[in-house]
Structures are given as C-alpha cells and as structure tokens.
Amino acid sequence: MIKFLVYVAIILTVLAIGYLVRVFELASALKGKKQEEVTDGDNRFMSKVMLTYLVVFFSFVIWVLWEFGPKLLPESASEHGIFLDKLFDFNMAIIWIVFVLTHTLLFYFSYKYYGRKNNTATYLPHNNTLEMIWTVIPAIVLAIIVIYGIKSWNKITADADPKTTIIEIYAKQFDWTARYAGKDNVLGASNYKLITSTNDLGMDTTSKEGFDDIIVKNEFHIPVNKEVEFKFRSRDVIHSAYFPHFRAQMNCVPGMTTMFHFTPIITTAEMRKKPKVVELMRGINQIRADRGDKPEEFNYILLCNKICGKSHFNMQMTIVVDTQEDYEKWLATKKPFLSKALIGSETPVIKTKEQLTEKK
C-alpha cells in the first residue's frame, strides 16, 4: 500500500512539474519573449553568480583544509618519508599558487566581461610574447619539479646496504605473513608447489638458509633507526603492501619478488606520545565510543592497496617499531618455522636441488 502511494506521489510530482513547465511556457509566450535567448539581464546575473561562486568555492576549500587537514596522517615515521613530505609540500605550494591565480582570473574575467548588447569584445587572436611567457615559465617550474622529484626517487630506490635486515612480506587472499631471514640474513628457498595447509609459504625444507627463518602473522616488529629491506611476494593475485605511516608502498606480484627498503625513525611507543597522534586518537576514540566500539591505541599498519578480491578492504597487519633491545627480546621469543619436528614430516618434499631449480 505504501509502495503504491509512493508511486502515485512520484507520478503526480512528474505531472505537476510538467504542468508547471507548460504554464511557464504559455506565460512567456504571452509576454512574447523568447525564453531561450540569453538577455543582458541573464548575463549580469550569471556574472554575479560567477563571482559569488569564486568566494564560496575558496571558502569551502579553506573550510575543508581547516576541518580535515588535522585528520591526515601524522609525521613520517621513516627517514625517507621526511624528504618525501618536504617534496610534497614544495609541489603543493606551487599547486596552490597556480590554483588560486588561475581560478581568480577565470571567475573574475567571467564576472567582469559579461555580455552587454552595446558592447563589443576586443579582437585579440594571439600574442606571441604572452604565449612565450606561459610556455617558458611552466617549463622552468616543471624542470625544477622534475629534477627535485627524480633526485628524491633515486635516493629512495637506491640499492639497500647488503647487511640490511631482510624481511619477506608474503601476500595472499586475504592476509599478510612476514618472514625474517634469521641469523644468516638470507631467506631460505621456497616454491609455490610446496604450499600445504601447514607450510603456508611453500618453504623448501631442504634449503639450509631457511632453517633459521622465522614466520609471524598478524603483527611484526622492526627495530628503530635501522634500515629494513622488505622483499615482497604474492601467492595468488597482485596485492600492494602499503605502509602509509612510513610513506612506503610496493606491489606484491605473483611470480616475481619486489623490494623496498626504509629506515623507521620513531618507535610505536614514541609515536603514541606525539601531540598530533594523541589528538588524532582522542578524536577517533570519541567517535568509537559514540558507536559503542572499544577504544583503540595508535598502531602502524600494513594494508593492501591493490584490489585483490572480496575482502580486499580488510587485509591488514600491525607493525610495531621497537627499540633495538625490545626488538631483540621479541625476536628471541619466536622459533624458526622449520623446527626439527617439521623437517622431514612435510609432504611433498623436494629432495634434490635440481628438482627445485627446474621451476625457474
């Protein structure tokens, strides 16, 4: 019954609009004016709307900055993130200047030069000087942006120190696994054909380098002020390992290993005390309390940033940045995955190196 009434209401509304338009048409036909013609009055009115829009738009922009600016990510927790943020601010400054300038001109000109019947536009087909100016100036500015950007890029993507701690991040639908290379700092061999329910990463039980490898889920720890090299792999589809607080990201591509290295500079405990983070978490926990959720503490998060299937939105792992001491303590509590009990009990086990190398 209610549905029926809704349909009736919709039909009546459409009819009413139709009639209103018809009445409007007849009325303007009676007055003998062509409604489609743009009059000086229309132009004057629209020019004022243009100017109003400029003001309202800029106010909106400022309001959004004011309201949501403080809710963005806290300061970078990695070394390279600091200069990445600086580069961002530099580019952003240029963008804001051009944005404000061009929009002011665009809407101000639209306001100022509205059409009047007895007015004539200025015939100005081109002007080489002007055109030269706005080709050369952007070219120079962009050259600076390019050079600054590529310099930073080269710095970030330069090879890691060979002694850097190696951690493998292994992605699958829909979780992450971290594998520590252990004392020898070399990851043991693995093969996707060896994957079983107990051997999630397909570790080769004959690869000596892998005997000391430690595998963790849900949460992994890294030491502060020490470079870490991440090696990314994926089991099924493309995932992307995104560490927003560290300004780091790399895709995990099945069939190949990708890499990214960075140095964390703020421990989780220190970050939780930063005024901005305290403020952020206060706001978040306020919202959570209103919803009836339990409060949360700040955590560094690894999340998936490449569409990977149904639960793409909930593929996460907590990262804890520890002091060196705490990190070592934590690592000592973890046992290598291939403990004696497991070696030999796993099936299928590829015995010879030859069979393994066949794969690549």
Place this chain on the structure above:
Amino acid sequence: MSMDNLAHSNEHHTHDEHHHEEHHHEESFVSKYIFSMDHKTISRQFLITAVIMAVFAMLMSVLFRLQLAWPGEKFAIINALLGDKWGKDGILDPEMYMALVTIHGTIMVFMVLTGGLSGTFSNLLIPYQIGARDMASGFLNMLSYWFFFLSSIIMLSSFFIETGPASGGWTVYPPLSALPQAMDGSKLGMTFWLISMTFFIVSSLLGGLNYIVTILNLRTKGMSMTRLPLTIWAFLITAILGVLSFPVLLSAALLLIFDRSFGTSFYLSDIYIGGQALEQTGGSPILYQHLFWFLGHPEVYIIILPALGITSEIISVNSRKPIFGYRAMIGSLMAIGFLSFIVWGHHMFITGMNPFLGSVFVFTTLLIAIPSAVKAFNYITTLWKGNIRFTPAMLFAIGLVSTFISGGLTGIILADSTLDIQVHDTYFVVAHFHIVMGVSAILGMLAGVYHWFPKMFLRHMNKKLGYVHFWLTFISAYGVFFPMHFLGLAGVPRRYYTNSAFPMFDNLVELNVLITCFALLGAFAQIIFLFNFFYSMFRGPKSVQNPWNANTLEWTTPMAHTHGNWPGALPVVHRWPYDYSKPGKERDFVPQTIPLAEGEEDGGGH
C-alpha cells in the same frame, strides 16, 4: 522535403562522389531511424545511448556511495535494485560493491566518455564543420554505432548472470581477472566484459578510421587544415590516438582470454589459489599492465581532447572573441597527443618496474603539463575583454576550464614517482582523475549537448533549467571530489568496501558522508537535465538557423535534417572560423563562408 531538395541539385557531383543514388528512393523507418547511415542520426543514436548508459553508471555510483557513507545501514533502494542476492536486507554485498565500482568505471570511461562523447560529436560535427555531405563511409559509421550498442548491451547484461559482472576494477588486472577462483566476478562476468570490450574496440576503430579519412579527404573548398575549427582538430587527434592505441588493448584482452580459457600463461606465473598450485609459469602480470596502460593513458586523452575541442569552440563563440592562440591550441593538442603515448609507465611506478624507467616516465609525464598549461591560459585569455554571453553551454565550458586546471594540478603530485609511492591507489588518485577527466569531460560533453542541441533536434533546451543544472552539477562535482583528496592523503585505499576495518580511518566517516551528500545532489541535478533533454527534444521552442551567431559551417545548413546537409552546393570557405568582433565589420561575427574583404587578412594564417 529534404530528399527532393537534394536529389537533383547540380553541384553535388562535384564535391561528393561518395554520395550518389541513395537520395532517389524513399527511406523506410528502419533505414532512416534504426540502421541509418546518416551522420546526424548516428550522432543522435550515440548520444541517446550514452545518456542512458550514463544514467546506469550514475545510479551505480549512488549505490556504492551510500555504502561508503553509511556502511552496514539498510537501504531499501539497494534491495529493490539488486535483490536479495546482492542487497540482502538493503545491505550491499562486498563483491557486488566491487562489481558496481568496476562497471561504473568501465561504462563511464568507454561507453559514455569515449563512445558517447566522440561518437556523438565527431559524427555530428565533422561533416557539418568541414562542409561534407556525410562521413566517408556511412556504412562503416553505421556499423560503428551498432557494435557500440551491442557492446553496451553485453556490458549491462552481465548484471543478470548468476556470478555477477566483472569486479576486478575497470583496469581488470590479471591474475585477479584471469582466475575464476579469485573472485566471483572473474567467472562468467569477466568473459562478458572481455566480449563487450572487444566489440567496443571494433566500434571505436571503425569510427576512428572514418573520422580521420573524412577530415583529411572531404573538406570543402577553401577549408584548409588551418581553417578547421578546433573541435575538428581535437576530433582528428583523438581519432588518431584511438586508432593507434585501441588495437593494443585488444591484444591485451586477447591474451587475457587465452589465459582464462585456453590454459596459456602470458600473465600468470607461480600461482597457488583455491587450494591448488596452478601449472602456469613464466608469464608476467606486469606485461598486462604495460599493454593496458599503453592504451589506457592515450585513452584519458581520447576522453578529454574532444571535450577541450568543444570548449574551445563554445568559449570563443560566447566570448564573442577569437580563440586566443589558435595555432598554439593546435600545437598543444598535437603535443598532448604525442606525449600521451610515452607516459603510460606513470601508472606503474610501484609495480616493481625498474626505478630508472620510472624516472624517465616522470620526465615525460610532467612534460604534458606544458601544453596543458598553454591551453588553460589560452582559455582564460579568450575570456579577457570578451563580451561573454552566458548560455548554459558557456557555463559548462567555463566549468570545464576550472576542473581541467584543478584536476591537472594534482596530476603534478601523481606524476612525481616519489610522491606516487604514498598516494598511489588511494582516494587521491580517484579524486584526481575524476576531476581532470571524468568531470571535465562530462562538463565538456554537456556543454556540447546544450550548444548543438538546436542542430541535433532543431529545438532549444530550456535555458533556466540549464542554469540550475550547471550550478548544481558544478557545485556537487567539487563537493564530491575536492574533499576526496583528503581521504587519499589520510592513506585511505581505493576500492575498499568499507573503511571501518581500520580504526585509523574512523575519523573520516564524516568526510564520506559529506561526499555522498554532494553525490546525491549531483545525481538529482542530472534528473533536471534528463527532463530538460527529453522534454525539449519534442516540446522545446524551435530554434533559428544560427542561434548563437556562430561562424562555423554547421549553422549554414537549413533547420531541417536534410540528407546531404546542404540542399544546394557545398559551402565554400574563405576564412578561419574565429572572426568574432573583428574590427571594421558590421556584426560581431563573420561566418566562414563570407569572402575576405580586399586587403583583409585571414586570422588563422598568422
């Protein structure tokens, strides 16, 4: 009456041999309105199909915006439209969410802004503005539309299969899209997607080749390349981009079809999924991305260039001023077109591609900013000291300049590989490309619809509804996409069904509500447009021959849909199309058909 006028005109043997017999017989309803080979009818077919597809795509965006703003809330409309399978109790299913996002993107990018925009305006304006009777091949042109129609139908029909439509994002990266085990959308839905896109590519190639040949060969007497309106230049470059890049997409799709159905491993290697290790090894998913973006990047220019061309024309006509820097505008179109082929890698900075290659792409990508800046400044200068007439089309054109600038500027962030590390695949990207190519191209398309509606349907659209439509659309577009940048800067990834799995995003809920409210306002504004569009088609006030006092040739045709466009001889062109407010002239416009006065210089020839 149209047929008779044309049938025995003497002139039509001189310029248009391609156009013989068909005027001599009466056309049936089918050949006139359905399988028509007339560029005007085909253009209207493209437009109406695109409008309908846009309605579907917009509706999809409303559904997923509801989910994003109020995750877990029940909406009767979701249940009503998607049923119990995908909208149980009015809550959107996560896989359906992905499917909606995917098909929204695909329809908007391909069906609306490529097929709809180029198909409508290239078909309408190329013969009209170059002074030709029709396209070089009316038959291929007709096929182009019907392949497009077929492709649209297949795309929509994938909503009616059990496992749902493709849902791996509009870029359909394998292995996700290649493996039916990976998600439901990669089952039959993905096959539908690939078939639909194959037909779309055929349509696009048939259309594109036709546009190029027509522009190069069928220009009327006096219509040199430097007297072409900028619309035609834009359509020409667009068509060339399409012809060069769409075949690459076809090859990408073909290899994907092989991987999906015939057990090859072009894109697959070392995969364990669904409790099983796959045999395929040696392929690379990155290969697909290279192939896809080799089309994908030119594609965004295929979308935006026609809109820029339309804007150039409309801004000039309504400022009553020549477009500033006509030659620079052509040069920048060419530069953008050329550069668009060597920047695709900027979509792949963090795929594990060699970092050195990344820096090359940074350089080429940022180069595009130069011709784009030239265009923006030229538009603004065209307004300067103009005598601006605010038709609805003009408002949309000005809106385009604004969104083209603000969207282009954030591109500077994304083109910088270093910064891309942080914002790649976040909402910052979504905001960027929606403003710069989505909103801009839609504003350009709507500008074109308002401006050439009198040519297409011989009537005017309602001006006041047009004003309301523009302001609501423009305000809601910025209302949606400006705050969206902040989601990205807060680290929110795109294509998340809900952000509630992460406490760190809890304080951004309000932002999502704000965005959805503007999205709903935007959707409402389009209802006004739809009403105005369909109502005016039949009941709008009749237009005069040259309602905007414009110079280009289409306004010299009679106010009837004459087969062959001009009843008598083809017009002869004597000047460039931008002689507005030229000093010493009686009126503030001088149509291209008026001969140069003695000693008068042609504007385009500087």
